[in-house]
Amino acid sequence: MLFDALRLGPLTLPNRILLAPLTRTRAGLEHLPNDLMAEYYAQRASGGLLITECTMVAPGTSAFAAEPGIYSPAQVAGWKKVTDAVHARGGRIFMQIWHAGRAAHPAMNDGAENVSSSAIAIDGDVHTPKGKLPNAVPRALALEEIPTVVAAYAQGARNAIEAGFDGVEVHGANGYLIDQFLRDSANKRTDGYGGSLENRARFLFEVLTAVTAAIGAERVGLRLSPLNSYNSMIDSDPIGLIGFLAERLNAFKLAYLHVMRSDFFQAQKGDVMTVARANYQGVLIGNMGYTPAEAEQAISEGKLDAVAFGTAFLANPDLPERIQAGAELNQPDPGSFYTPGAKGYTDYPAMSAAMA
């Protein structure tokens, strides 16, 4: 089943083993995609679909210091090298478009203030180029500012298409701006963007309306993580949230819905995949902790349509070939996840090299 083709909007994926979005901080402080990144993605071109690392749709929103952006002509040109390299190897690639919201830190953004749904900071400290600093209290977006932020996602999507991407994945997960509207520990607004599920989802739906109008719904996916407590996120009813969203998302006719099924820290638990499947009629991608065997079983039982692999694909550029051959997998090295340069990035051996 993992090697059955899958229709995804205008694309036909040759397999259901996808590259999950993985921030690797190789773009430098100018947030510019480069040749090394082109090599990294091209190495993984045999994945059914590659989803890039989260990519800033607006300047002044950096949360990792050396992540890429998609708001300048130079970034579009840099990403063109990536998409050309992936397409030359026969691959397909979506860009994960992203606004960090309160996770952006002024120390990484020339002092620019961060924004969110409400003026509530992430707990604890964050590593910045200026050392470890407490997370900054964001400014709550004013009603009249929201259309500008929504428009930035649409422009990011247009830029991604100009850069040769096959589509975009809207990042609605992991405690970034959209998620800061969705979940009620972060969103304490009393206007039309806070309170009820309908109100908390309003910002997401406005983003999806703008992005699908910009590039076509069949080229737009969405990632959600209703359980993940990363970035101080908690919701009082994650199952209710995913059920509501999954049902309402049908109207957008997206290329796919991508759901992270668990919590990095195991603070919140629940079966969100079953609820997503029951309420969503389109292509459903699962992620987090799937082994190839579990992925195969889940797809064959109809629980989902494809699985995105994060750490396993990071460490195995030829993950589909290895799974098909039943070969050993390289182990990921967390020490080089976010370091600069090729080490731990493009030097994981492919199967033939590993066996030589």
Ligand SMILES: Cc1cc2nc3c(=O)[nH]c(=O)nc-3n(C[C@H](O)[C@H](O)[C@H](O)COP(=O)(O)O)c2cc1C
């Ligand atoms: C180094 C690293 C970077 C990540 N960056 C992103 C990201 O940019 N966007 C995102 O949505 N998730 C990100 N994630 C989460 C992964 O996409 C994925 O959900 C996680 O690794 C769990 O899947 P796995 O068990 O297959 O590794 C990241 C995870 C890791 C380990």
